[in-house]
Amino acid sequence: MTLDTTFDPASIEARWYKHWEETGGFRPERPDAEPYTIVNPPPNVTGSLHIGHALDNTLQDIVIRYERMRGKDALWVVGTDHAGIATQMVVERQMEAAQDKRTNYSREDFVDKVWEWKATSGGTITTQLRRLGCSMDWSREQFTMDEHFTKAVLKTFVDLYNDGLIYRDKRLVNWDPKLKTAISDLEVETQTIAGSFWHFKYPLEDGVTLSDGRDYIEVATTRPETMLADMAVAVHPSDERYASVVGKHVVLPITGRRIPIVADEHADPELGSGAVKITPGHDFNDFEVGKRAGFVAGEMLNMLTSDANVCQTSDGLVPEEFLGLHRFKRDGKDGAREAVVARLKADRYLIPHIAKTKKGEEVEHDAEPRQIATPFGDRGGVVIEPWLTDQWYVDAEKLAAKPIEQVKDGTIEIVPQTWEKTFFNWMENIQPWCVSRQLWWGHRIPAWFGPKLHDGALEMSSGSEFSNKNFAPDPIVATTEEEAIQIANERYARYLPEGGTVRVHDTQTEAHKDLLPALWRDQDVLDTWFSSALWPFATLGWPNETDLVKKHFPNNLLISGFDILFFWDARMMMMGQYNMGTAPWPKLYLHGLVRAADGAKMSKSKGNVVDPLGLIDQYGADALRFFMAAMESQGRDIKMDEKRVEGYRNFATKLWNATRFCQSNGIGKSTTIKAPTARLAANQWIIGEVQQVCAEIEQAMADLRFDAAANAIYQFTWSKFCDWYLELIKPVFAGDPDAMPAVETREVAGWALDQILVMLHPFMPFITEELWHAQGTRKYDLITASWPSPRAEVSKEATDAIDWVIDLTTNVRSAKNELGIAPGAKLAAFLPAASDLASSTIGRSSAAIERLARLTPVTMGEAPDGPAMQVTAQATGGSDVFIVPLEGIIDIAEEKARLEKALTASQKEAKSLEGRLSNANFVERAKPEAVEKAKADFAHHSAEVGRLEGALKRLG
RNA sequence: GGGCGCAUAGCUCAGGGGUAGAGCACUGUAUUGACAUUGCAGGGGUCGGAAGUUCAAAUCUUCCUGUGCCCA
Structure with a gap:
């Protein structure tokens, strides 16, 4: 197949991807081969390909293509x-645009809508990953x-519950009031924003005073509205200013609530007045104090x-x-915070x-x-x-124990360490x-609730929401409703x-x-990461023993990116260990972020995102992939x-043209x-050079040094194969x-080019496949x-001979350039004292010397008297000095x-x-090799x- | 405040106890057969600062400065 004169990535990419996918190229049947498995971090179904995905998936594709070839x-x-x-938000936003909302639908109908959305608009990213060339x-x-x-998720939840590793607990949770859901610690982003610090007087109850005579305690807060639910004032146990009032009470302004003064280490005597208001229901620290x-x-x-x-x-x-x-x-509308401050100010408590x-005036x-420092929800932004x-909690501490041990003992290797x-x-x-x-x-939580049994007696409550404080129904956790009913029937038999x-009931x-004990299912769903933690095995069919x-x-x-180390990687370790009894993988490679050209994090709000698909359009997927790897x-x-x-x-183009050159000289595919x-x-x-670069790449891949692997094949292809080998063989084709x-x-040339295509394929799959068939x-x-062996x-x-010719050529070119001699000029040269290497090389590679070094004729023996330049040629096997007479060619001063x-x-x-070398310390104490090398270098210079x-x- | 990084050529980055590397940019030069998305040649760095260890430090240690991220 003859190649077009120009390389056009777009025209070959779609064609080859389709071909690979249709012919099962991504998963050839190799039942007896050693398995090699990676799972991709599943992108959100709502997502589209960003530059981070491009990096992450390129690296994975390089590994999987490499191992497939091996x-x-x-x-x-x-x-x-x-x-x-994320997905619920997308669908809700869509509804909003149509003057509709989620609560206009039943839960079932809404979920159906989401599935409809997925069928039509979901998974954009899967098409985009294909454009990148990913061989999934x-x-x-x-x-x-x-x-x-879902089966895997349910089984995991039920098992964890039965093992006491999932439990229901009433505690403070990170609540997103916009999305109206709890979120995990990791989904909270702390940002520092400008705010205010208010100081209030909390009056002591009748007759009580501090040792200094004051009849109030000063407290300060950044969230004054919470004082409506204050339940105590805390002072440090060793704070003498307040020792006399510990155990006494203050009467809160506004609510008139009488609350105790308690001693607690949490209060910092150095901070403000040393007394802090305690709102256990609305602050994590205060919850503990409470x-x-x-x-x-x-x-x-x-x-x-x-x-x-406020309620x-x-x-x-x-x-x-x-x-x-x-x-x-x-x-723009004042809230409880503003109202509380205004009221306290009016009542002289501020x-x-x-x-x-x-100017020094007091205001x-x-x-x-x-x-x-203010916590924001990473999705809702409020x-x-x-x-x-x-809420339901997983006992992460217990699940974390084994993974910690595995990383410590090397069962799981984290790269970079x-x-x-x-x-x-x-x-x-x-x-x-x-x-x-x-x-x-x-995934709806597989839990049902029924009336609580108190000493075996039924305790019915007045119906209320799940946040009701006084009624904690007994959960029944089961994989199916039938099982839940069965358990309930036994529990409530009497x-x-x-x-x-x-x-x-719903x-x-x-x-x-219901007049009889009845169940209702937990309304909540599981954190998405709970299911993705099962990804390494649930995707393979677990819990079925496939x-x-x-x-x-x-x-x-x-x-994976380091940004999901906790969200995902660590949780896979926990769940892998729990469900499978082993680590999900022996090695975890964490890569960094792709930043904008100025080093800033890419973000839509900054408007500095680079679209990988745009780069693919402009430079081709192969170029983008190679960039990521390099x-x-x-x-x-x-x-x-x-740039x-x-x-x-350009590198891809170079390879394209090199292949065209091969074709024009009858160099085709290799047969072995x-x-x-x-x-x-x-x-x-x-x-010899192919062997060397192959070994380099293999070492780099074993070390997961993508840059080293990419640079090795790049240098070999361009600087060795194109710049020297193809030039060296040109004279051969002038002959018979x-x-x-x-x-x-x-x-040999056909073979070497094939090896390049093979070794480059994991990095640049499209152009290499095209050239392979061309x-x-x-x-x-x-x-x-197959990977080269x-x-x-x-x-x-x-090999010494070629190294020698290369060195000679470089030196001749350099000398000519410095002396202003036309690069193409052919010069006669004399070699008075030829090394063995020189003698044999001049004999067998005279054509290369003539064509590349442009020295001709080369005469063994003394040069005639007269001005001349000297050019050296060096290789491991020999070192020579050529004399090139310059009479009439150049200005002698230039050569000087x-x-x-x-x-x-x-x-x-x-x-x-x-x-x-004259330093005795060096000669005596340095490594012998270092001394030897110094001696040799000294002799040479x-x-x-x-x-x-x-x-x-x-x-x- | 705690933790983890980074600082090497104009730019983006490798390297690493024994003469400093790549790509891009730059300079000069070349255009009748692979390739100007190119060839050839070249300029450019006291490896952030200070001290220490060592025969030898860009490399190891400590401190400092600047800078980035994570956690509180």
């Missing part, structure tokens, strides 16, 4: 994540809400609704005027903040301005409210994982008619209307550099996997095409070709300048080495100094 039964599991909150096993594409996946002060979670006052509007506390003390206000100013103006402000609710510390730091301080979400889209059975309210699970679990490697050194973020992508597009036997020096040399040299060279009719596609013997003499420059360099080196001085003298 003959493994390579499986790259692909799929998408149902992304609970699409035939088994997974979704975290697939039926078999517990220590003897309040149980169920008694803690709650003053906010799920939207974060009545259970003691009924919040004045009417505050009820219904939002927690703070919103959409202690003003005195600030000085620039009163209501509050002191402050930077406040301030997170600590809220007291019943620096991440281990971060991993340990988080895992060793891990908090209970809140896994319930108040959403409709997701309250059921003979042979009767409990009924299951809601708690309906269940309470052949895939047996063969491909544990996986071999996981590649820039991926361990432990550093990648800064976007389009570099362009450079790799092993290197052909070769007699010509250039051919032996390139075979049927003679041995041409026949052998066509064979080079001849093949029995198989390159994607399933060039175990050929090449003679040292042959050139020699002077070289002389200065050699003198400098020689002097430095001499100094080192001394000789150079002598030679150059002589040459200068001859020029006069």
Whole structure:
């Protein structure tokens, strides 16, 4: 097949991808081969390909293509994540645009709508991954809400519950009042924002005073509205200012609530007045203080609704005027915060903040301005409210124990290793994982509730929401409703008619209307990460004992961005260990972020995102992939550099043109996997170089050094194969095409080019596949070709000869350039004292010397008297000095300048080495190799100094 | 405040106890057969600063400065 004169990536990419996918190239049947498995971090079903995906998936594709070529039964599991909150938000936004809303539908109908959305608009990213060339096993594409996946999720939940590792608890949770759901610690982003610090007087109850006589305690807060639910004031136990009032009470302004003054280490005597207000129902620290002060979670006052509007506390003390206000100013409308401050100020409970103006005048402000670390929900973007609710928690601490051990003992290797510390730091301080979400889209929690049995007696409650403080129904956790009913029937047997059975209602309210004990299902769904934690085995069919699970679990490697180390990687370790009894993979590779050209994080709001598909359109997928690989050194973020992508597009073009050159000289596909036997020096040399670069790439891949692997094949292809080998063999084709040299060279060149295509294929799959087929009719596609194993013997003499010719050529060119001699000029040269290498090389490679070094004729023997330049040729096997007469060719002064420059360099080196060698300490204490090398280098440079001085003298 | 990184050529980055590397950019030069998305040649760095260890430090240690991320 003849190649077009220009390389056009777009026209070949779509064609080859389709071909690979249709012919099963991504998952060739290799039942007896050693398995190699990776699973992709499932992108959100709502997602589209961003530059981070491009990096992550390129690296994975390089690994999987490499292992596939090495003959493994390579499986790259692909799929998408149902992304609970994100997906529900997308569909809700769509409804909003149509003046519709979720609550206009039943839960079932809404979930159906989401599925409809997925069918039509979901999974954009799967098409985009194809454009990148990713060789995933699409035939088994997974979704975290697939039926078999749900089975895995349910089993895991039920097992964890039965093992006491999942429990229901009432505690403060990170509540997103916009999305109206709990979220986990990891989904909270702390940002520092400008805020205020207000100081208030809390009056002591009748007759009580501090030791200094004051009849109030000063407290300060950044969230004044919470004072409506204050339950105590805390002072440090050692704080003498307050020792006399500990155990006494204050009477809260506004609510009139009488609350105790408690001693607690949490109060910092150095901070403000040393006394802090305690709102256990709305602050994580205060919750702990409250517990220590003897309040149980169920008694803690709650003053906010799920939207974060003020509601009545259970003691009924919040004045009417505050009820219904939002927690703070919103959409320009004052909220509870502003109202509370205004009221306290009016009632003279506000202690003003005195600030000085620039002129030194004192001015009163209501509050002191402050930077406040504020928690925001990473999805909803609003301030997170600590809220007291019943939620399901996973005992992460217990599950984390084994993974910690596995990373410590090397069962799991984290690459680069620096991440281990971060991993340990988080895992060793891990908090209970809140896994319930108040959403409709997701895996519904397999729990049913029924009336509580108190000493065997039924305790019915007045129907109320799940956040009801005083009623904790007993959960029944089961894989199916039938099982739940069965358990309930036993539990409530004495309250059921003979042979009767409990009924299951949609809601708690309906269940309470039932005259008999009845169940209602938990309304909540699981955190998305709960299901994605099962990805390494649930995608293979677990809990069924499928052949895939047996063969491909544990996986071999996981590649992910470091940003999901906790969200996903660590949780896979926990769940892998729990469900499968082993680590999900022995190696975890963490890569960095792709940043904008200026080093900033890419974000839509900054408008500095680079679209990978745009780069593919412009430079081709191969160039983008190669860029990603070449820039991926361990432990550093990648800064976007389009010029570099362009450079790799040029590299692809170079290879394209090199192949065109081969074709025009009758060089086609190779017939053998092993290197052909070769007699010509250039051919032996390139075979040796192929072996070397192959070993380099293999080492780099074993170390997961993508940059080293990419650079190795780049340098080999361009600097060795194109720049030297193709130039070296050109003279051969000027001769008889049927003679041995041409026949052998066509064979070797075809083989070497094939090896390049194979070794480059994991990095640049499209162009290599195209060229692979352009080079001849093949029995198989390159994607399933074998990785090189060039175990050929090449003679040292042959490779030395080529190294010598290359050195000679470079030196001649350099000298000509400096002397202003036309590069193409052919010069006669004399070799007075030829090394053995020189003699044999001049004999067998005269054509190369003539064509590349452009020295002709070369005469063995003394040069005639007269001005001349000296050119050296060096290789391991020999070192020679050519004399090139320059009479009438150039200005002698130029040659002198050139020699002077070289002389200065050699003198400098020689002097430095001499100094080192004359240091007794060096000679005695340095490694013998270092001393030997210094001696050899010194000898070399001394000789150079002598030679150059002589040459200068001859020029006069 | 705690933890983890980074600082090497104009730019983006490798490297690493024994004469400093790549790509891009730059300079000069070349255009009758693979390739100007190119060839050839070249300039450019006291490896952030200071001290220490060592025969020898860009490399190891400590401190400092700047900068980035994560956690509180």
